[in-house]
Amino acid sequence: MKRLLLISNGTNYSRSFLDHALEAIDTFLQGTTGEVIFVPYAKHDWDDYHDKVRGILERIGAVTDSVHRISKEVERKSAIQNARAVFVGGGNTFRLLETLYRLNLIPAIREAVLAGVPYIGVSAGVNLACPTIKTTNDMPIVYPPSFDALNLVPFNINPHYLDPDPNSQHMGETRAKRIEEFHEVNTVPVLGLREGGMLKIESTAVTLAGENGARLFRPNTPPEEYHPGARLDFLV
Amino acid sequence: MKRLLLISNGTNYSRSFLDHALEAIDTFLQGTTGEVIFVPYAKHDWDDYHDKVRGILERIGAVTDSVHRISKEVERKSAIQNARAVFVGGGNTFRLLETLYRLNLIPAIREAVLAGVPYIGVSAGVNLACPTIKTTNDMPIVYPPSFDALNLVPFNINPHYLDPDPNSQHMGETRAKRIEEFHEVNTVPVLGLREGGMLKIESTAVTLAGENGARLFRPNTPPEEYHPGARLDFLV
Numbered sequence: 001m002k003r004l005l006l007i008s009n010g011t012n013y014s015r016s017f018l019d020h021a022l023e024a025i026d027t028f029l030q031g032t033t034g035e036v037i038f039v040p041y042a043k044h045d046w047d048d049y050h051d052k053v054r055g056i057l058e059r060i061g062a063v064t065d066s067v068h069r070i071s072k073e074v075e076r077k078s079a080i081q082n083a084r085a086v087f088v089g090g091g092n093t094f095r096l097l098e099t100l101y102r103l104n105l106i107p108a109i110r111e112a113v114l115a116g117v118p119y120i121g122v123s124a125g126v127n128l129a130c131p132t133i134k135t136t137n138d139m140p141i142v143y144p145p146s147f148d149a150l151n152l153v154p155f156n157i158n159p160h161y162l163d164p165d166p167n168s169q170h171m172g173e174t175r176a177k178r179i180e181e182f183h184e185v186n187t188v189p190v191l192g193l194r195e196g197g198m199l200k201i202e203s204t205a206v207t208l209a210g211e212n213g214a215r216l217f218r219p220n221t222p223p224e225e226y227h228p229g230a231r232l233d234f235l236v
Numbered sequence: 237m238k239r240l241l242l243i244s245n246g247t248n249y250s251r252s253f254l255d256h257a258l259e260a261i262d263t264f265l266q267g268t269t270g271e272v273i274f275v276p277y278a279k280h281d282w283d284d285y286h287d288k289v290r291g292i293l294e295r296i297g298a299v300t301d302s303v304h305r306i307s308k309e310v311e312r313k314s315a316i317q318n319a320r321a322v323f324v325g326g327g328n329t330f331r332l333l334e335t336l337y338r339l340n341l342i343p344a345i346r347e348a349v350l351a352g353v354p355y356i357g358v359s360a361g362v363n364l365a366c367p368t369i370k371t372t373n374d375m376p377i378v379y380p381p382s383f384d385a386l387n388l389v390p391f392n393i394n395p396h397y398l399d400p401d402p403n404s405q406h407m408g409e410t411r412a413k414r415i416e417e418f419h420e421v422n423t424v425p426v427l428g429l430r431e432g433g434m435l436k437i438e439s440t441a442v443t444l445a446g447e448n449g450a451r452l453f454r455p456n457t458p459p460e461e462y463h464p465g466a467r468l469d470f471l472v
Contacts, residue, residue: 009407009408010407011407012407013405013406013407014405044417044420044421091417092417094376095417095421133376134375134376134377134378134379135375136375136376137375137408137409138409138414138417139370139371139372139373139414139415139417139418140330140369140370140372140376140383141370141417141418141420141421141422142370142421143382143383146379147376147379160406160407160408162406162408169249169250170249170396170398170431171245171246171247171248171249171396171431172245172373172396172398172431173373173374178374178375179375181280181327181328181331181374181375181377182375182377184280184377185280185331185377185378186377195406195407195408
């Protein structure tokens with residue numbers, strides 16, 4: 001059974017890294033065994049990032065290794081196939097995707113998750129689970145060989161979704177305007193997942209969790225608002 | 237002589253489209269003759285965009301045609317070579333670059349500007365003048381064959397540059413953090429050009445114009461602040 005926990009943001013305002021999501025991660029991992037395999041490639045310093053995440057997951061009794069510490073391709077693939085879960089951390093989505101293509105890990109992760117290995121994605125890790133990274137907020141600091149991503153869900157997500165600020169004097173595009181531009185040339189729905197929000201997918205059941213809800217954008221249709229607890233099974 | 241006028245944003249807060257930049261455009265075009273060739277590809281509706289810009293440039297006596305209205309490649313190239321100026325409008329930088337590659341217009345515009353055709357770029361048109369589009373703020377709604385751009389200046393610009401908001405509770409990366417990520421994997425300087433700001437380049441003279449100034453980022457160096465009127469010749 002395909003299982004995903006997609007977390008909009010790593011850090012909530014005034015809280016420490018992953019603090020707002022740790023209980024949901026703990027619940028999501030119940031009944032699973034083995035090592036969580038962390039994917040640190042969205043950040044520059046992989047050792048540092050892994051140390052940070054490992055220390056936090058230890059608090060819920062989860063043992064974590066990082067894919068960057070496994071030197072052989074065949075062993076990386078095996079570790080992912082046998083993982084308790086794959087945990088893809090946030091950072092820069094372009095760097096994450098470019099590195100995964102270079103290491104031939106896109107098919108490895110996709111096949112493992114489709115075979116039942118649970119997937120936890122935070123921020124850039126949420127973009128990665130979608131058909132493409134075309135709804136990332138990140139700066140395109142490196143050129144990946146494609147914008148196609150893991151395609152684990154048939155819709156796109158915009159993590160860190162931000163409502164327009166009526167008091168802003170900044171004239172750059174609002175997030176809603178950017179998603180409208182996406183829909184000028186793409187047709188898949190886009191779920192704007194606000195900070196604090198999470199999406200839990202278990203086979204064909206899609207549940208909005210966490211705080212602050214989400215806004216669903218489709219081409220030529222007014223956006224729809226969904227509140228925490230809403231079922232969005234129609235998206236899969 | 238290479239001449240560029242790079243305008244951070246098309247619309248200033250509480251003003252109409254191009255109102256804040258029209259005097260600077262008028263001055264920049266003094267002594268030039270012929271038709272301004274507009275490049276509308278950053279937006280979805282090219283006719284509409286051209287009509288809007290044409291009407292505004294008429295106010296300063298400039299006649300404008302749009303490159304999308306010229307059907308043959310050889311005629312597009314000739315129109316650009318003989319233009320009074322090339323004017324690249326804002327919108328989505330990925331769509332702009334992808335379309336220019338598809339129409340084989342990257343070398344045509346680059347060669348014309350290096351041969352002396354003045355270049356006016358707004359927002360996405362500013363990103364386009366740089367070595368790459370890797371410091372755009374836009375959503376990657378389409379996949380261009382490369383992030384390499386016109387390379388008319390040897391540094392990158394971040395248009396619509398925005399200072400961190402000390403009151404924000406949003407935890408997405410600040411603009412400065414995004415530029416820092418750029419410098420984890422790239423070495424060229426990045427000029428954060430605030431809304432209202434413009435950069436005028438005449439051969440080897442680089443002048444910061446307009447309002448609100450700019451912030452210069454380099455790898456492993458504290459950012460430097462520049463005020464309107466500053467000369468930044470050292471960048472070229």
